Amino acid sequence: MQEKLKALAELQKVDLEIASLRKAAEVHPKQLAELEREQAAAKAALEAERGRVLEIEQHKRSLEQNIADEKEKVKKWEARLSEQRSTREYAALAREIDIAKKANQTMAEELLELGKSLIAARDALKAKEQEYAAQLDSTGGKAVQLRDRMRESEASAKRLEEKRAKVAATVDKQLLHRYELVKRKRMPALVPVQAPGTCQGCNMNVPPQLYNTLRSRLGTDMCPSCHRLIYAAEALEVQNS
Numbered sequence: 626m627q628e629k630l631k632a633l634a635e636l637q638k639v640d641l642e643i644a645s646l647r648k649a650a651e652v653h654p655k656q657l658a659e660l661e662r663e664q665a666a667a668k669a670a671l672e673a674e675r676g677r678v679l680e681i682e683q684h685k686r687s688l689e690q691n692i693a694d695e696k697e698k699v700k701k702w703e704a705r706l707s708e709q710r711s712t713r714e715y716a717a718l719a720r721e722i723d724i725a726k727k728a729n730q731t732m733a734e735e736l737l738e739l740g741k742s743l744i745a746a747r748d749a750l751k752a753k754e755q756e757y758a759a760q761l762d763s764t765g766g767k768a769v770q771l772r773d774r775m776r777e778s779e780a781s782a783k784r785l786e787e788k789r790a791k792v793a794a795t796v797d798k799q800l801l802h803r804y805e806l807v808k809r810k811r812m813p814a815l816v817p818v819q820a821p822g823t824c825q826g827c828n829m830n831v832p833p834q835l836y837n838t839l840r841s842r843l844g845t846d847m848c849p850s851c852h853r854l855i856y857a858a859e860a861l862e863v864q865n866s
Contacts (some may be wrong), residue, residue: 626844630856631797633804633845639789643782643811650778657771660764667760674753678746685739688732695729767839800845807853815845817858825858827851 702722709715793801807814816826822836823829829850831839836857839846843860847853 626842627860628695628798629797630843630845630860632792633800633815633854636789636792636796636801636804639785639792640808641813643785643789646778646782646785650775650782653771653775653778657768657775658751660768661807664761668759671750671753671757674746674750678743678750681739681743681746685743686784688736688739692729692732692736695719695725695732699725699729710784756780781842784788803845803847804854811851811853813853815854815856817861818855824848824850824853824855826853826855 638769699722702718702725706715706718706722709718725788796804804814811826813826816824818824818831818836818839822831822833824831826848827850829848831850835846835849839855839857843857845854845856848855
């Protein structure tokens, strides 16, 4: 019975290592996802700044075209002034020319302010590009490290799973079946009972007769309270002494 117990205890030791490894590795995908969110947010901010620059450039080109068109129109109107036969027609056209020139002046002032805004926007875009490049350098390095850790964790888990298969082959089949059933619900599935008869899984006392049986046979049984596999603590202590 002691040999069976020892084999099962060894199997659980491997299972606990696997569980611990999996638990520690759970954080890596979350951290990687957070880094990717940070990169996406930084890229979105950069693209927004680029969009702002593009919008100002398009507005500037449109305004420049409007000014050029209005100047051409004024030029044609001014050429027609001498052709006007009446004072009234002359005054009306002169008034239109004056209005167009004032509109052109307003657009020229707007264009000047737009040029200043474009310079500021381009400077802001350059700063965003540098900021994004620096963040990519930082988060990119961290992402590489996280992916390396994830691969290492998977490799370690694979090695432990291979070890588990070898250890499981040494465990009594009936005992292994009982262990697997308990393991699906709670871990550790195999726990010692310490004097004066306390289950170390649920901290409840087992019946004295059951505790005495465990001590005399050095085998396993089921805890009446938590339904884990239990054994007398001294069973493995005797084996290891």
